Amino acid sequence: MAVLEQLQAQLKHLDTIDFYRRKFQQASMEIGDINSLEDFSKIPFTNPKEFQAEIQKPPSECSLYTPEVTRVNLSPSGQELYPVYQTNQDLEFMHQVCARSLQAAGVTPQDMVAVTFGYHLFIAGLFYQGQFEYYGSKVIPLGPGESARAVQLINDYQIGVLVSNPTFAMKLAEAGIPSVHTIFVGGEPFTSVQGYPEKVRAAFERDITIIDSYSMALCMPIARSCRHNNGLHIMDEFVYTEVIDPASCEPVPLGEKGELVLTHLRKQASPLLRYRTGDLTVLENKTCACGRELTMPQSVMGRTDDMLKIKGVKFWPSQIATILRSYPQFSPKYRVVVDSLKGVDTLSLLVEGKTGDAVVLDKLSTHLKSETLLKFNEIRITEKIEDGPSVVDNRKGRTF
Numbered sequence: 001m002a003v004l005e006q007l008q009a010q011l012k013h014l015d016t017i018d019f020y021r022r023k024f025q026q027a028s029m030e031i032g033d034i035n036s037l038e039d040f041s042k043i044p045f046t047n048p049k050e051f052q053a054e055i056q057k058p059p060s061e062c063s064l065y066t067p068e069v070t071r072v073n074l075s076p077s078g079q080e081l082y083p084v085y086q087t088n089q090d091l092e093f094m095h096q097v098c099a100r101s102l103q104a105a106g107v108t109p110q111d112m113v114a115v116t117f118g119y120h121l122f123i124a125g126l127f128y129q130g131q132f133e134y135y136g137s138k139v140i141p142l143g144p145g146e147s148a149r150a151v152q153l154i155n156d157y158q159i160g161v162l163v164s165n166p167t168f169a170m171k172l173a174e175a176g177i178p179s180v181h182t183i184f185v186g187g188e189p190f191t192s193v194q195g196y197p198e199k200v201r202a203a204f205e206r207d208i209t210i211i212d213s214y215s216m217a218l219c220m221p222i223a224r225s226c227r228h229n230n231g232l233h234i235m236d237e238f239v240y241t242e243v244i245d246p247a248s249c250e251p252v253p254l255g256e257k258g259e260l261v262l263t264h265l266r267k268q269a270s271p272l273l274r275y276r277t278g279d280l281t282v283l284e285n286k287t288c289a290c291g292r293e294l295t296m297p298q299s300v301m302g303r304t305d306d307m308l309k310i311k312g313v314k315f316w317p318s319q320i321a322t323i324l325r326s327y328p329q330f331s332p333k334y335r336v337v338v339d340s341l342k343g344v345d346t347l348s349l350l351v352e353g354k355t356g357d358a359v360v361l362d363k364l365s366t367h368l369k370s371e372t373l374l375k376f377n378e379i380r381i382t383e384k385i386e387d388g389p390s391v392v393d394n395r396k397g398r399t400f
C-alpha cells in the first residue's frame with residue numbers, strides 16, 4: 001500500500017481518539033480532506049508535552065489507551081515514568097517489521113541470542129526478546145550486569161548474537177566470548193561518535209557485524225543498520241518520517257539537518273501523529289543491497305531545542321558533546337559562549353580534558369568546523385569545567 005493510503009487508514013483510526021480529534025477540530029480539518037502528502041503536512045504537530053499530559057492520565061481517562069492493550073511498559077522522562085501501550089496487533093506488526101531487519105542483519109533462526117538490556121519496567125529487553133522469538137531464534141533473557149555469569153552463559157550456549165550497550169559488549173569481549181559474530185548495540189550514542197564503532201570492533205579482535213539502532217520508547221523501531229553497514233535505514237513500513245526546520249517548521253530537503261518528526265503508519269495504542277522528537281538528524285536516499293533506501297547516515301547528532309543562529313547559520317550546541325565523545329582525552333562536558341563583537345557573532349568554546357595537546361586542539365577545531373559549518377574563534381581546554389550552563393548566549397542574555 002502506498003504511504004498516503006497507509007496514512008489515510010491510520011488517520012481514520014486517529015479520528016476515533018479524543019486527543020487527536022480535538023487537534024483536527026482545532027485546526028478545522030476533516031480527515032476526509034487529506035488527499036495528498038502536502039495535505040498531510042498541514043496537520044498540526046504533536047509536541048511531547050501535550051502527548052505526555054494525555055498519556056499520563058489513568059487508563060480510564062486516557063484516550064491513547066484502548067481496552068485491547070496487552071503490554072504496558074514504563075519509560076522514564078525526567079523524574080517521572082510514563083506508560084507505553086501495545087496491543088497484540090501492535091506487537092505482531094512490530095515483530096514483523098523487526099524480523100525483516102534481523103534477516104538484513106544476517107541473523108538466522110538457528111542463531112542463539114543473548115539480550116543484556118533490562119526487562120524490568122523499561123521497554124528494551126522485551127522489545128528484543130519478542131522480535132528474535134518471532135523470527136525463530138533462540139533467546140536467553142540475560143538482563144543487565146553480572147558480567148562473569150553473562151560470559152559463562154554466552155560460552156556455554158555458544159551465543160552468536162549479543163544485544164547490548166557498546167560499553168558492556170566491550171567488557172564481555174575482553175573476558176573472551178569467541179562464539180559471538182553479531183552484536184546489536186543500543187542505549188548509548190554509537191555511529192554518531194566518530195571512531196567508536198572501530199573501538200568496539202577492535203575490542204573483539206575479529207571481524208564482527210555491528211548493528212546500530214535508533215528508536216525511542218514511544219516508537220520502536222525507527223531505524224536500524226544492516227550487515228552492509230550503510231547507515232541506519234528507516235523502517236518505512238512502520239513509521240512515516242519528516243525532517244523540519246525546528247524554527248520555521250517547514251520541511252527541509254533530504255541531506256539537510258533538521259528535527260525528526262514521526263507518524264506511526266499502523267498503531268492501535270498510543271499512536272504518534274507528526275510527533276516532534278526534538279532529535280537532530282539528516283535523512284538521505286541510499287540504495288542498499290538489503291533493499292532499504294531511506295537512511296540516517298549516522299544516529300541522531302543532538303537536540304534541536306537548543307538551536308541558535310550564528311552568523312545566519314543554524315547551530316545546535318548539543319552536537320559539540322557528540323563530537324567530543326570521539327576524543328578519549330575530553331569529557332562530553334563543554335561551555336560555549338556566544339558574543340557579538342561590532343555586530344559580528346563570535347563563538348568561544350571551553351572543553352574539559354587533558355590540557356596541552358596542540359595537535360588534538362587543531363583536529364578538534366577542524367572537526368567542529370566541518371560538522372557545524374562554523375569557525376570557533378577560540379577553543380580552550382580546562383581540567384575541570386565548573387558547574388553551570390553549557391550555552392551562554394550573551395547576545396540575548398540567555399543561558400541553558
Ligand SMILES: [Zn+2]
Nearest residue numbers: 226228288290
Ligand atoms: Zn541495508
